[in-house]
Amino acid sequence: MSTDLQWLLLRKYNSFVVKKVSEGPIFSTEPGNLRNLHSHKYSGLANTKTIDIKDSPSGIQVTIKKSKASPQQVRTARTTFTIRNRSGGRRALGVVAGLAKKGYRPDLRAAALGRTSALIATQKEKKPSPPRKARGKKATA
Known part of the structure; x- marks a missing residue:
């Protein structure tokens, strides 16, 4: 079909x-x-060709659907690889950009990079907010 x-x-x-x-x-x-x-x-x-990028406990999981797989194949029709946590944003973005460079759905390059960079941003530890500075009469006292 x-x-x-x-x-x-x-x-x-x-x-x-x-x-x-x-x-x-x-x-x-x-x-x-x-x-x-x-x-x-x-x-x-x-x-027929899809890229699925999602967050997993071990890192960012990238799943690619093989284009010539039969409909009966479910598990073998997909290739999954994981980008480990703390491996760096440049490595993660390079892996995803490499898919488009090899010719696998180059039209989804920007969307895949956006999804990957958003997942990297959520994995980073947030900095603690700085203490509030006293203003007015409290600052002089």
């Missing part, structure tokens, strides 16, 4: 669709959707 036909079938009747605002953008929670937008380009269900 072609990806266009799959999208036509999934477009209106999909359990992953999130319609919060009637006139706003339509979001999607499906796996493999890097921008969480309900569109054919970013759909993880309707495309």
Whole structure:
């Protein structure tokens, strides 16, 4: 079945669709959707090649769907690799950018880099807020 036909079938009747605002953008929670937008380009269900980037306890997990796998293959149709925590942002972004450089969905390069950098930012420890400085009469006392 072609990806266009799959999208036509999934477009209106999909359990992953999130319609919060009637006139706003339509979001999607499906796996493999890097921008969480309900569109054919970013759909993880309707495309043969998908990139799924998510957070795991051991690091950032990148899953790639093989394009020529049969529908009966579920586990063997995906390749998963993990970028360890504390391995550095440049390494993580280099791994994700390398996928696009090798020709695997180069149109999703910006979305994949954005998702990866957002996950790296959430893994960093937050700095404690500095103590408040006394102002006015309290500062002179």
